[in-house]
Every structure is written in structure tokens, then in C-alpha cells.
Amino acid sequence: MTSSKLVTLAARIERFPIAGSFTISRGAKTEAVTVVAEVNRGGLTGRGECVPYPRYGETPEATLAAIQAMQEAVAGGLTRETLQAAMPSGAARNALDCALMDLEAKAAGLRAWNLLGRPAPEERTTAYTISLATPEAMAAATTKAAHRPLLKIKLGGDGDPERIAAVRKAAPEAELIVDANEAWTEADLEANLAACAASGVTLVEQPLPAGRDEALARIKRPLAVCADESVHDRSSLAPLRERYDAVNIKLDKTGGLTEALAMADAARALGFEIMIGCMVASSLSMAPAMLVTPQARFVDLDGPLLLARDRDHGLRYDGSLVYPPDVSLWG
Incomplete structure (x- = not known):
């Protein structure tokens, strides 16, 4: 594999303060904790972000680990299609799926909706x-x-x-x-x-x-x-x-x-x-x-x-x- 085709995966936890607080029936929070996945290939980077949801037993740390565990698969040519069976549904797969889609669109020089044959979103x-x-x-x-x-x-x-x-x-x-x-x-x-x-x-x-x-x-x-x-x-x-x-x-x-x-x-x-x-x-x-x-x-x-x-x-x-x-x- 040449260096131009090397595919790498990185992930990190990011935090965004909420303006005031956000309260629902299950409790309140003052910051949004997200996990970002980045897939890099040939000088291009695809990004995806997810929010681990405690309601489903997800934590930022476990979500980050689940994404990082896919490094070898990504390097081996994981695609969005093969990802669907490689990971269960949930936040971690979301971040990686969206990162792969972003990279795929950039590599093709197309907007994601054009690449997928979907209607272009409007305001x-x-x-x-x-x-x-x-x-x-x-x-x-x-x-x-x-x-x-x-x-x-x-x-x-x-x-x-x-x-x-x-x-x-x-x-x-x-x-x-x-x-x-x-x-x-x-x-x-x-x-x-x-x-x-x-x-x-x-x-x-x-x-x-x-x-x-x-x-x-x-x-x-x-x-x-x-x-x-x-x-x-x-x-x-x-x-x-x-x-x-x-x-x-x-x-x-x-x-x-x-x-x-x-x-x-x-x-x-x-x-x-x-x-x-x-x-x-x-x-x-x-x-x-x-x-x-x-x-x-x-x-x-x-x-x-x-x-x-x-x-x-x-x-x-x-x-x-x-x-x-x-x-x-x-x-």
C-alpha cells in the first residue's frame, strides 16, 4: 500500500458548554460531551461527531474506545457498507459512519447528497x-x-x-x-x-x-x-x-x-x-x-x-x- 492510500483513524472527546442548562425528565446538564471520529486518507479528512447517550448505557469513554478499536479495520479498507455489520447501532458507529461519508464525498469531489443520489437539503x-x-x-x-x-x-x-x-x-x-x-x-x-x-x-x-x-x-x-x-x-x-x-x-x-x-x-x-x-x-x-x-x-x-x-x-x-x-x- 502506498502512502497516498494509507488510511488512519483518530478519535477524541470534545466538550461544549451549554448556555444555561438543559433539563428533561431524566435530569439536567450544563455541557454537551461529544466524541469525534476522523478518518484520513491521501491528505483528505472525513469527520463525524456523536453524542453517547446514558439512556442506552453509553459513556464518552466507552464510545471513544469502541471507535479506536476500529483502527485496524479502517486501515484495512472498511467502508460504510461493511461498517453496518462490523459495529452495532449507536453513537460510536454514527461518528464513524459520518466520517466515512464525509471522506467519500471529499474524495469524489461531490456533495454527500449528490454522491448518494438524494435530494439536496434546503433551509x-x-x-x-x-x-x-x-x-x-x-x-x-x-x-x-x-x-x-x-x-x-x-x-x-x-x-x-x-x-x-x-x-x-x-x-x-x-x-x-x-x-x-x-x-x-x-x-x-x-x-x-x-x-x-x-x-x-x-x-x-x-x-x-x-x-x-x-x-x-x-x-x-x-x-x-x-x-x-x-x-x-x-x-x-x-x-x-x-x-x-x-x-x-x-x-x-x-x-x-x-x-x-x-x-x-x-x-x-x-x-x-x-x-x-x-x-x-x-x-x-x-x-x-x-x-x-x-x-x-x-x-x-x-x-x-x-x-x-x-x-x-x-x-x-x-x-x-x-x-x-x-x-x-x-x-
Whole structure:
């Protein structure tokens, strides 16, 4: 193998402070911890970023080790296609999958969407997240963001009808979507859904815990319900058809853009609406997800807006409009 064809892999943990704090039903955090993979070949570098998710037993250190363990495979010619079987879905595979795609596009001199034969992403309105807090605190935060056309409201169980009513009063014109992060129970499900419907909420995300969401198939849902923690990749779609109307596709769950695009195709074929979502992370995590936006009814790629600082060459945000990545960032 000549030096021009040597392929090397590097990975590292990076930290980005959050502006204030980010709170959901499972807790709060003040920084986004990401893991970046870089694949180098012939003077070109492909990059991908992931966010290890404790909900699935992932840690930054274990994710970093899992990526580093692929060095020999990468040097031996690992491709995105062979990667899908070489690593399980999850954050580590996501970073490496996106890095390989970035490198592949650079080597071909094409944008990633052209290389894949996918529609070119355009600017889209992204949701902006209001963290979980008291109704009064959430109303105050919402007032500051009431000019944004789409707000995503984090709920957490007891007191949620009061929270969503307070938010709606503070933002009478915004479209509202709600994310309960598995915090509701079968006992309060219908009352909470009714409260959301009364406030004109468009969609409720993951109201019940994954694996304990059968009640969604037994009730008349007054508004669309979206699976998040209950759905990961294509294999998890079919059993959810009676319980959910939409699915939240996140690259950290699917294990990369390759599976995310295939999952979006499969979800639409099954009649699901699509949300493309994210973890709190830098623009390097959001950039590959932009390729899913042409198929998405809801775009939730506000991670960089929640940071105190983004990385260099980050995505362009104009209010709630997010634009496709420049080649200096990814793809």
C-alpha cells in the first residue's frame, strides 16, 4: 500500500458548554460531551461527531474506545457498507459512519447528497427547545422564544397540563410539539394528551416508557404521537404501527446516516410521519442529519442553538431557519 492510500483513524472527546442548562425528565446538564471520529486518507479528512447517550448505557469513554478499536479495520479498507455489520447501532458507529461519508464525498469531489443520489437539503425551520421547569419558569423562557415559529416543549409528568397551558399562553402563535421523554404513565396518559390537544399541540413525543407503551394502541389519540426511545432503526418500525403516528430518527440511535436514510425510506413506506431529531451537540452532529430533512415533517436540529459556543464553520442559523452545511464543515 502506498502512502497516498494509507488510511488512519483518530478519535477524541470534545466538550461544549451549554448556555444555561438543559433539563428533561431524566435530569439536567450544563455541557454537551461529544466524541469525534476522523478518518484520513491521501491528505483528505472525513469527520463525524456523536453524542453517547446514558439512556442506552453509553459513556464518552466507552464510545471513544469502541471507535479506536476500529483502527485496524479502517486501515484495512472498511467502508460504510461493511461498517453496518462490523459495529452495532449507536453513537460510536454514527461518528464513524459520518466520517466515512464525509471522506467519500471529499474524495469524489461531490456533495454527500449528490454522491448518494438524494435530494439536496434546503433551509428548514427547526424546533427550538424549552427545557423542563415550573410552569412559571417555562412561560418566562417561552416568552423570550415566542417569535420562533416552532417550539419543542419538554414535559415531565406531574403538573404537565399546567406547564403546557402556561407555554401556550406565552406563545399564542407558535406551533407547539411536546416531548415527555417517557415520563407519563398509563394513568395520566389520556388526561395529558387531552391537555395538549386543548392547547393546540401538534405532536406529542414518547409519552410512555419504551417497552411499556401498549396503551397507545388501545386509546383514541386526539393528536399525533411520535416514537423516540421506542424506535431505533428499521427493525423496530413495524411493531409500532398501531401505537404511533410518527417516528423520531436520530443518527445517534440509528448508528449513522447510512441507516438513518434507509430508515426514513422504510418509515414513509409504512405510513409514519418523520421527525429528524438530535442530541445537544455541535453543528458537526447536525450536518449529516440535514440529508434527512427533505423527508421530514418536523425538523428538530437546534442543538447548536442551545450551546454557549459552536465549532468553527458551524451551520448557519437565521432565527429558526437552519441551512445545509458548507463543505468546510461536512459532506
